[in-house]
Amino acid sequence: xxxxxxxxxxxxxxxxxxxxxxxxxVHCGFCTATCPTYQLLGDELDGxxxxxxxxxxIAEGQTPSEKTRSHLDRCLxxxxxxxxxxxxxxxxxxxxxxxxxxxxxxxxxxxxxxTVRFLLKETLTRPAVFNTAMAIGRIARPVLPSPLQRKIxxxxxxxxxxxxxxxxxxxxxxxxxxxxxxxxxxxxxIRVLDAIQIQVIRTAKAGCCGALxxxxxxxxxxxxxxxxNIDAWWPHIESGVEAIVMNASGCGVMVKDxxxxxxxxxxxxxxxxxxxxxxxxxxxxxxxNQAALVAKFGNTPKSGVVYHPPCTLQHxxxxxxxxxxxxxHLGIQVRLCNDSHICCGSAGTYSITQPTLSEQLRQQKLxxxxxxxxxxxxxTIVSANVGCIAHLQQEENPVRHWVEIIDDLxx
Numbered sequence: 116x117x118x119x120x121x122x123x124x125x126x127x128x129x130x131x132x133x134x135x136x137x138x139x140x141v142h143c144g145f146c147t148a149t150c151p152t153y154q155l156l157g158d159e160l161d162g163x164x165x166x167x168x169x170x171x172x173i174a175e176g177q178t179p180s181e182k183t184r185s186h187l188d189r190c191l192x193x194x195x196x197x198x199x200x201x202x203x204x205x206x207x208x209x210x211x212x213x214x215x216x217x218x219x220x221x222x223x224x225x226x227x228x229x230t231v232r233f234l235l236k237e238t239l240t241r242p243a244v245f246n247t248a249m250a251i252g253r254i255a256r257p258v259l260p261s262p263l264q265r266k267i268x269x270x271x272x273x274x275x276x277x278x279x280x281x282x283x284x285x286x287x288x289x290x291x292x293x294x295x296x297x298x299x300x301x302x303x304x305i306r307v308l309d310a311i312q313i314q315v316i317r318t319a320k321a322g323c324c325g326a327l328x329x330x331x332x333x334x335x336x337x338x339x340x341x342x343x344n345i346d347a348w349w350p351h352i353e354s355g356v357e358a359i360v361m362n363a364s365g366c367g368v369m370v371k372d373x374x375x376x377x378x379x380x381x382x383x384x385x386x387x388x389x390x391x392x393x394x395x396x397x398x399x400x401x402x403x404n405q406a407a408l409v410a411k412f413g414n415t416p417k418s419g420v421v422y423h424p425p426c427t428l429q430h431x432x433x434x435x436x437x438x439x440x441x442x443x444h445l446g447i448q449v450r451l452c453n454d455s456h457i458c459c460g461s462a463g464t465y466s467i468t469q470p471t472l473s474e475q476l477r478q479q480k481l482x483x484x485x486x487x488x489x490x491x492x493x494x495t496i497v498s499a500n501v502g503c504i505a506h507l508q509q510e511e512n513p514v515r516h517w518v519e520i521i522d523d524l525x526x
Contacts, residue, residue: 121176170213303522368431
């Protein structure tokens with residue numbers, strides 16, 4: 116797709132990058148077949164190809180409208196289109212550029228929208244604030260509407276943490292909402308890695324990965340979060356940790372992009388590239404240590420599960436099959452549902468900013484997951500991202516992180 120940049124964009128990093136990405140698109144439309152919002156709405160402008168045209172128009176000098184902003188807002192950034200695209204169009208990178216341009220050139224959002232976005236950025240990314248809000252929410256949970264109740268899971272009992280040192284050491288991003296919302300995921304990760312002689316080093320100064328701010332169009336704030344994490348991790352990286360483990364795939368896809376996002380920052384570019392190279396999803400670590408896992412946990416047949424692979428894992432990080440393989444080697448049979456490649460509607464803050472579309476996708480996903488549970492007589496659904504896990508909570512079949520299933524095998 117040939118793009119003639121507007122004069123004011125010709126020598127800008129965003130303009131040059133947008134033209135590079137747009138140049139890969141061949142208008143084939145394969146992406147529309149796997150786009151959740153296009154499937155729901157049937158509008159070309161609510162699919163990747165239509166949004167690419169909208170961004171191209173801005174790049175060439177056309178002034179975007181609030182309607183343009185709405186079409187870009189409705190994108191989940193699930194990146195399913197990137198998996199489908201035969202030409203390798205880096206749609207998510209282009210979308211971030213397009214959203215930034217649109218925000219600059221359209222009238223300010225309504226006061227209610229701005230307030231919601233401000234609260235999301237300043238509450239969810241600050242564990243001290245979020246944990247307090249979560250504690251209050253748990254007290255008020257019985258009288259809250261059911262959609263809010265789902266976002267406030269009951270506190271799980273905590274288990275003792277290992278204290279033994281091991282020769283192999285990894286860092287772990289604990290995240291911004293996960294410690295307060297579903298703390299057992301981090302605890303289970305630490306215990307399972309300890310069981311195969313890998314020590315997790317916790318860094319209190321590392322916080323939000325930056326994705327939440329960045330995808331709410333506070334790109335400067337998102338990069339600030341990234342730099343804070345790099346600074347917190349760097350002394351341990353210099354000491355020789357072998358990896359930075361992510362057990363929330365949404366954080367993982369962001370950290371693996373640090374090298375790209377900070378490539379033009381002289382102070383952080385090389386460090387960011389190193390961090391991205393060290394970043395590993397938990398499934399990658401355990402996949403490479405399956406023999407140690409089987410030796411510790413055995414491989415006798417156990418209760419099966421239905422697995423919902425998050426978009427940030429299968430499309431963002433392009434990791435498929437590792438979670439299933441690890442669990443199956445331990446004797447845990449794993450099944451996927453029919454639409455396992457489609458987003459569940461969580462998508463970071465999407466369930467709050469686009470509640471109607473999000474709920475449609477949630478119900479569609481749960482129908483398929485529950486049907487698969489019934490078919491294979493499974494009673495548990497597992498996933499690999501805190502957002503999906505919280506979003507899909509229901510009465511029928513509990514949703515847990517897959518590492519918690521392994522942790523349950525520890526005596």
